[in-house]
Amino acid sequence: MSKKIIEKEISIGPVHPALIEPYRIRFFVNDEIVEDCEININMAYRGIERLLEGLPVEKALLITERICGICSNVHAWNSVRVVESGLKIEVPERANYIRVLINEIQRIASHLIFFGHAFEVIGHETFAYRSFLLREVFMDLMAYIGGNRVMPSVPVIGGIRPRADLTDTLKRVILERVNDFEKKYKEYVDRILADPMVMSRLTGVGYLSKEDAIRYHAVGPTCRASGVNYDVRTLMHEYKPFDFEVIVLTEGDNRARIVQRALEIFECLKIIRQVIKNLPEGPVVNRNWTIREMPFTTAYFEAFRGELMHSYALDSQGLIRNYKVRTPTPTNLAAMEKACIGDHITDAVVTIASCDPCLTCCTRIEVVESGKTKVMSDIEIVRKYGWRR
């Protein structure tokens, strides 16, 4: 390998058309080629883990759902799973099915927003508009089931909100919309894969090898597009009744990351159909539980961008202690920084977008230059002495 020559730094963000969320990318470039890069993720720090300290666990749902607006259901569900597994609360079968349903609906919506964002970054506006149009189907379904387009708030401890129960009409509507969607979506995917100009931008760019994916611990679609077969859904008992495949591609470039998600949507559709077909009868919520002291419990979950961990303990009054959230994007960051080395800047932005960063949820600790005095808390100590991954 030749020696790196770093000519200059180009930094973009946090207010920038390519990165809608507030984060900052600093590219160290040699002419057009990115030699190194740094992603600063600390602009959206809200101190969620600190807010949750000492809240009653039922109330915590409101905050955990608002960790991220794209995967709201994932965070809500996973924080509920922690108590359920810690206190052995039983969840009715029907509730579980509906939770899976809303999760897969949101997964599709999330992947479609990824397409929209990725194509906007590539510069192909027409595809971006199409993908947002397709996404409306699932936003509607979420509004029908949960009552809100973004925050459906379906899971509660012991089941789901009774409002989110599926009626026969709703089942029919879902099935109709999904069938209709699949037809249009197939055309859309075919159209993308047949477009020579888009493919020339994507193929062979942003390569992440399997070894690197494992070494930097990439998760979710980012690692599955590099040939690592790892999906937490296969290990979860909630997904036992359903039959789906884990899509693994081996190319590891931007095209693979897009195609991986495109194919994953078909698997989601499969799951949605199974839910509608096999939905068992019965109650949707189990109210026979009491909150008591709970030791430190952890739950893992396959969020739309990869593995998600929530863990906390409850004290004797049922208040939350030591909430910890580990979202997929921080573990993907290193892989992202690695993957965009050696490409043009314009491609590197696409690479970062193709790993689908969702930085609101991963922002946790910020490094601040000295000079600002505040009341000390544990976060303040970290602030003072700096902390880097």
Add this chain to the structure above:
Amino acid sequence: MEVFLKILIASILAIIISVPYSLILPGIERKIQARIQQRIGPPILTPGLWAVLKFWYKKDVEPVAYLPKFYKSLIIFGIIICIFLFLFSTPYWWQILSWGSVLGLIGMLKLEEFLYVLMGSQSQSFLSTTMPVPDLAKGAKGIGIFREFVEQHSAERAIKMMAVGSLPLYIALIVPFAIAKSGMISDVIKIQNPLYFNSSWFSLPIPSSPIIFTVPGFLSAIVYFIGYVILLNERPFNILKAKVDVIEGGILEYAAKLRAGYYIIRNLMLFILSSIFVTLFIGIPFDPFIPLCMIINIVLSLIMPIALSVFVAFSPIFTFRQIYPTAIGFSAIGAFALIISMI
């Protein structure tokens, strides 16, 4: 004296007609794209006329630039360059000092392209390096490296585009002149539309043998279209103002009246280049004293913007990896057309 007066009136007429007309074009362009994207899109006058008027009525602010006065004056230069580029292609300027020749056109186009380099090197937008976020924290990578504004990077790209990107347009421009075996626009018109030179003011001289219907003419028309897209910095060749990294390039800091000026430059270029195309390849010049001829020129010059908007709707941004081969490939087609036209 009479000649001078005629030129003056013709120029004023040409400007008065072309500037308002060009303000409709972006609306049409946007509307077509919107239809392709299955939405309604903005009203036709919004992106052009009303946007320009609105910016005109905004309060002026000082741009952040190395040399703010120079940076502001670039817009005025731009408008002057555009207008002269247009006037050189209208009949009454053809005789003067041989401006109405291939050299006059190419010289003006080169100047227009060079404006982007100057703009980019001047502007210092707040959206990149000077954003007040603490990113040079303890332990950060690359402290002490020269930090560049995105606009300056855009200027570097503009230089590269000048070197390779504008080749197709120039080669395609030369082809009609090569067919006419002369450097003057009047000779190019003469071989296509001999009637034009002795027609009265109300007649409509129909070109007898437009260059576009010959093999080299057709090939070079395609190349001209690609060059048109490159020169207007539209997708896929908008790397120097790609939204994903350099946002808008050198024009980032123009606000209020200056931005209105920039919009006028861009819309004028949209019209002028396609009007030149109609003049050179179809043989109908923009002649303010022969209204039918002028109207036909205006109507036919809608072809290019419409084709452009369809093309733009279906293409992503190209990086230099794709731009070099594309530009060179189309230049080769142009050169091929040039060779057959010489035989």
Add this chain to the structure above:
Amino acid sequence: MGLKAIARKNAIHAMLIYTGGCNGCDIEVVNAVYSPRYDIEQYRVLLTWNPREADVLIVTGCVTWQMVEPLKKIYSLIPEPKAVVAVGACAINGNVYKNMVGEIGVNEEIFAPVDNIIPVDAKVPGCAPRPEDILMGVVKVIPKLMEAP
């Protein structure tokens, strides 16, 4: 109505600045622009990313500490006349991040009501507000722009 007012009514450039929060509002704003179903452009509102070009600043999210300065700066860069639309519960009052604190009492990270930092002309409540409401919010500030000198 003079030409000035007509011109201002007919071309509005909106800029989105997202200042922390959960992405939900942000995506709904993008949805209002990019989804052909809502298509904000048919109401003569064009999205831009350049403060020098903008008339309306759409602010979403609970302003976090690092975004205070950029927000102020961007507001100051927009040439007059300008208007600000605060979208979402976060931008209006800080939502759960400011009001549902556990034991820490006060969350110092959130500088939330946007009108503490810059003057706000229209507020769109909701978590997350629907795209229709966002369109409505933008439309509500047009009279202010039109009447400005």
